[in-house]
Amino acid sequence: MHEIIEQLASTIREAAAQHTPLCIRGGGSKDFYGGPLRGETLGVSAYHGIIDYEPSELVMTARAGTSLVEIENTLRYKGQMLAFEPPHFGLHSTLGGCIATGLAGPRRAYTASVRDTVLGARLLDGKGDDLRFGGQVMKNVAGFDVSRLLAGSMGTLGVILELSLKVLPLPVAEATLRFEHAAAGAIALMNEWAGQPLPLSATAWHDGKLQVRLSGAAAAVSAAIKQLGGERVDDNAAQRYWQDIREQSALFFTSAKTLWRLSVKSTTPPLNLPGAQLLEWNGALRWLATDADAAAVRAAAQSGGGHATLFRGGDKALGVFHALPPALHAIEHKLKRAFDPAGIFNPGRLYPDF
Amino acid sequence: MNSVADSPQIDFTRQRKVVDALAAFLPEHALLYAREDVQPYECDGLSAYRQMPMVVVLPDTEAQVQRILQTCHALRVPVVARGAGTGLSGGALPPGDGVLLSLARFMRILDIDAAARSARLQPGVRNLAISEAASPYGLYYAPDPSSQIACSIGGNVAENSGGMHCLKYGLTVHNILKLRAYTIDGDLLEIGGDGLDSAGYDLLALMTGSEGLLAVITEVTVKLLPIPERAQCILAAFDDVGKAGQAVANIIAAGIIPAGLEMMDKITTGAVEPFVNAGYPLDAEAILLCESDGNDAEVAEEIERMKAVMRASGATEVRVSSSEAERYRFWAGRKAAFPAAGRVSPDYYCMDGTIPKRALPRVLKAITELSVKYGLRCMNVFHAGDGNLHPLILYDANQPGELQRTEQFGAEILKLSIDVGGTITGEHGVGVEKIDAMCMQFKPLELATFHAVKAAFDEHALLNPGKAVPTLHRCAEFGRMHVHAGQQKFPDLPRF
Ligand SMILES: Cc1cc2nc3c(=O)[nH]c(=O)nc-3n(C[C@H](O)[C@H](O)[C@H](O)COP(=O)(O)OP(=O)(O)OC[C@H]3O[C@@H](n4cnc5c(N)ncnc54)[C@H](O)[C@@H]3O)c2cc1C
Numbered sequence: 038m039h040e041i042i043e044q045l046a047s048t049i050r051e052a053a054a055q056h057t058p059l060c061i062r063g064g065g066s067k068d069f070y071g072g073p074l075r076g077e078t079l080g081v082s083a084y085h086g087i088i089d090y091e092p093s094e095l096v097m098t099a100r101a102g103t104s105l106v107e108i109e110n111t112l113r114y115k116g117q118m119l120a121f122e123p124p125h126f127g128l129h130s131t132l133g134g135c136i137a138t139g140l141a142g143p144r145r146a147y148t149a150s151v152r153d154t155v156l157g158a159r160l161l162d163g164k165g166d167d168l169r170f171g172g173q174v175m176k177n178v179a180g181f182d183v184s185r186l187l188a189g190s191m192g193t194l195g196v197i198l199e200l201s202l203k204v205l206p207l208p209v210a211e212a213t214l215r216f217e218h219a220a221a222g223a224i225a226l227m228n229e230w231a232g233q234p235l236p237l238s239a240t241a242w243h244d245g246k247l248q249v250r251l252s253g254a255a256a257a258v259s260a261a262i263k264q265l266g267g268e269r270v271d272d273n274a275a276q277r278y279w280q281d282i283r284e285q286s287a288l289f290f291t292s293a294k295t296l297w298r299l300s301v302k303s304t305t306p307p308l309n310l311p312g313a314q315l316l317e318w319n320g321a322l323r324w325l326a327t328d329a330d331a332a333a334v335r336a337a338a339q340s341g342g343g344h345a346t347l348f349r350g351g352d353k354a355l356g357v358f359h360a361l362p363p364a365l366h367a368i369e370h371k372l373k374r375a376f377d378p379a380g381i382f383n384p385g386r387l388y389p390d391f
Numbered sequence: 392m393n394s395v396a397d398s399p400q401i402d403f404t405r406q407r408k409v410v411d412a413l414a415a416f417l418p419e420h421a422l423l424y425a426r427e428d429v430q431p432y433e434c435d436g437l438s439a440y441r442q443m444p445m446v447v448v449l450p451d452t453e454a455q456v457q458r459i460l461q462t463c464h465a466l467r468v469p470v471v472a473r474g475a476g477t478g479l480s481g482g483a484l485p486p487g488d489g490v491l492l493s494l495a496r497f498m499r500i501l502d503i504d505a506a507a508r509s510a511r512l513q514p515g516v517r518n519l520a521i522s523e524a525a526s527p528y529g530l531y532y533a534p535d536p537s538s539q540i541a542c543s544i545g546g547n548v549a550e551n552s553g554g555m556h557c558l559k560y561g562l563t564v565h566n567i568l569k570l571r572a573y574t575i576d577g578d579l580l581e582i583g584g585d586g587l588d589s590a591g592y593d594l595l596a597l598m599t600g601s602e603g604l605l606a607v608i609t610e611v612t613v614k615l616l617p618i619p620e621r622a623q624c625i626l627a628a629f630d631d632v633g634k635a636g637q638a639v640a641n642i643i644a645a646g647i648i649p650a651g652l653e654m655m656d657k658i659t660t661g662a663v664e665p666f667v668n669a670g671y672p673l674d675a676e677a678i679l680l681c682e683s684d685g686n687d688a689e690v691a692e693e694i695e696r697m698k699a700v701m702r703a704s705g706a707t708e709v710r711v712s713s714s715e716a717e718r719y720r721f722w723a724g725r726k727a728a729f730p731a732a733g734r735v736s737p738d739y740y741c742m743d744g745t746i747p748k749r750a751l752p753r754v755l756k757a758i759t760e761l762s763v764k765y766g767l768r769c770m771n772v773f774h775a776g777d778g779n780l781h782p783l784i785l786y787d788a789n790q791p792g793e794l795q796r797t798e799q800f801g802a803e804i805l806k807l808s809i810d811v812g813g814t815i816t817g818e819h820g821v822g823v824e825k826i827d828a829m830c831m832q833f834k835p836l837e838l839a840t841f842h843a844v845k846a847a848f849d850e851h852a853l854l855n856p857g858k859a860v861p862t863l864h865r866c867a868e869f870g871r872m873h874v875h876a877g878q879q880k881f882p883d884l885p886r887f
Contacts, residue, residue: 093640094747116646152593153565166836174745175777176562176817178551178600179832180860181844185596206646228506232530234617234686256688302585304507321587342585359590364578368847369592375843
């Protein structure tokens with residue numbers, strides 16, 4: 038494994054010297070996400086394997102090339118899971134790609150985000166230097182939190198080599214309920230429930246139907262079923278349903294030509310935009326299949342206190358991620374340069390100018 | 392800890408210049424520089440470090456904060472932000488040649504959005520005041536540092552503070568949504584958002600725990616959680632500290648995430664019992680407090696599972712709180728650990744390493760040996776569930792040499808934490824206190840990266856200079872001293 042790091046580091050040094058862009062790639066399952074792929078492919082999936090996993094520590098340390106499937110199977114075997122239910126979007130997705138894109142699934146609003154669970158990281162920066170930040174412990178405030186900064190950084194700060202993550206026990210019991218509601222009613226209900234001590238672990242609304250998943254202690258789940266009412270969804274059907282939301286294999290997603298992801302305040306009223314919508318996370322996440330103008334979509338997200346991402350399809354030339362205010366953009370640009378002075382890692386994948 | 396002697400004297404010409412520049416827009420009551428007026432700001436919760444600030448400012452509007460920063464930036468004057476001054480690592484230690492910027496007048500709760508379960512706060516709002524204001528809506532703010540009646544939310548963000556409940560509910564970083572902050576240039580940064588994520592790099596995470604080195608926080612939006620229906624607490628006694636440590640691992644391995652999981656050793660229970668009359672079993676080598684919260688049925692079920700694990704782990708006694716009054720009594724001793732240390736000893740020094748839980752028995756044994764070696768008593772209290780240790784070294788500053796021995800004892804504990812794969816600080820921050828220990832935990836290239844991150848926000852290193860991240864030069868000096876003193880600690884300890 039050491040040779041792989043040496044090899045990666047020397048490729049990086051050479052690329053930095055020549056100013057050759059590198060396109061960091063794990064399993065390629067998220068090639069579609071973010072700005073266009075540019076530069077020579079730097080494959081990182083060879084650096085794989087779980088390094089340390091002690092269930093009673095609630096911490097797993099693994100190489101970034103480890104497949105998500107292996108990670109999740111290993112955890113499940115010990116009765117644990119990744120807290121954020123990441124979408125795989127393909128058979129070969131790796132841990133590194135999962136963290137670098139920062140994408141989380143249905144459970145995220147009720148447990149933790151990708152960055153919430155990151156405890157430590159080892160990376161090669163743009164000079165090929167081998168650096169470690171954070172650690173393998175739950176609480177750690179020594180130095181700036183560089184490892185969490187890597188979550189969602191789209192590979193623009195460095196080649197992630199290893200990650201330590203906080204993991205969670207699998208819930209003992211799970212049940213899904215279905216309700217009929219228009220969007221506005223569903224948003225109100227989801228937020229009302231989120232303000233009560235209920236074991237919610239996922240919510241999704243589409244086309245007049247609201248599905249709610251409960252996870253936790255058996256007693257908590259059965260008490261919540263009684264309290265909430267609705268129609269109980271068969272366990273197998275429920276599992277398929279949440280899998281289809283998580284992996285975007287539901288018809289809503291597969292039939293969308295242009296798919297937008299809007300992250301907004303959960304109580305934001307239904308978006309007044311043409312096209313179909315699917316809501317998750319108590320209403321804090323809005324998927325929108327629309328051919329509406331990018332500017333209109335972004336304005337809607339902004340008025341909901343959030344941001345919009347052109348997730349699939351559409352015209353990426355107009356930008357994928359929401360533009361930042363100038364002061365923030367300037368700081369992010371400087372951060373990028375701090376880690377990658379020659380600007381070789383995934384240029385244009387996050388923002389057109391870095 | 393005794394930086395008093397090195398304190399630079401105030402340069403009065405410089406002071407006059409800075410005061411004049413600030414007086415141009417600050418009202419008189421917001422600008423202090425007379426010795427008796429600035430004295431209360433000479434230290435934070437780590438009072439062994441003291442420094443008279445050259446100037447103290449107490450603004451009450453964002454526009455004033457912005458101009459203060461712009462003015463100091465133009466004059467190249469250092470600025471240190473201060474919340475409530477309860478920090479335990481000297482993070483808010485004032486600059487002798489600069490401006491201490493107190494956020495104490497930013498006390499307003501700007502908005503509570505019950506439906507969206509969030510609260511928008513000025514940075515000087517006290518931690519406990521948030522939960523008090525949210526409680527009519529059945530909501531609360533989860534991170535609850537022991538200092539919660541006093542510490543400010545701005546300080547909590549700057550330190551990424553934790554509390555008794557962070558194993559289940561997370562640290563500050565997991566419970567905030569949005570910040571408004573000003574850079575030293577006076578630029579306003581709106582970081583995060585009202586949704587659950589934001590565009591670009593995760594600056595919200597980067598700002599959290601940045602100890603006032605990157606920007607001055609002027610507004611914080613936090614998440615509020617529903618108050619659990621019920622909570623119940625188990626008190627389990629053990630005749631061996633190692634067994635108690637193993638019980639902690641067994642609880643987690645059983646798939647339980649307790650709402651709180653704290654440990655106290657025998658010296659600690661002995662010290663706090665006369666103080667709070669909690670009814671602790673004083674013959675036990677260690678006790679665990681293990682809390683469950685949720686709805687009635689859930690708590691009943693979880694408490695049964697917890698009891699079974701405690702018994703199987705060899706607990707000599709397992710008590711379950713039968714009322715809220717009893718639950719509070721169980722916790723009272725844990726919460727009184729610091730004041731109790733202050734009662735049984737003239738001075739105490741609180742450490743804050745975090746270690747992997749599996750190293751707990753080994754580290755506790757080593758601390759006991761160090762206690763003998765240095766001839767100083769040490770109370771062990773910790774957030775056992777997440778491996779965050781707070782050894783309290785008891786000493787008497789009036790005894791010649793005790794402070795130095797205490798410092799050496801502390802440094803050895805930090806080194807030990809690193810050696811077993813942990814960290815020098817779990818929640819109290821580096822500040823000035825652990826600046827040298829940073830040289831042990833990070834390589835020069837990693838420290839250089841921290842400096843580069845700092846420079847992206849603050850090119851001239853004017854915000855809280857000399858804190859949190861040591862200069863490479865300082866580490867080189869420290870390394871030389873270390874080798875010179877021949878302090879190779881625990882060469883026989885396995886490292887991983
Ligand atoms: C008895 C006692 C018990 C404690 N228990 C705990 C505990 O259980 N858990 C825990 O985590 N901590 C604990 N602490 C430590 C301390 O209370 C926390 O670190 C707290 O968050 C500090 O808040 P403060 O407002 O007092 O900040 P200060 O001490 O005033 O400042 C701390 C740091 O934050 C910076 N800062 C403050 N405000 C701002 C701002 N608005 N913008 C930018 N930077 C800012 C300062 O420059 C400084 O570096 C305890 C302290 C005491 C005295």
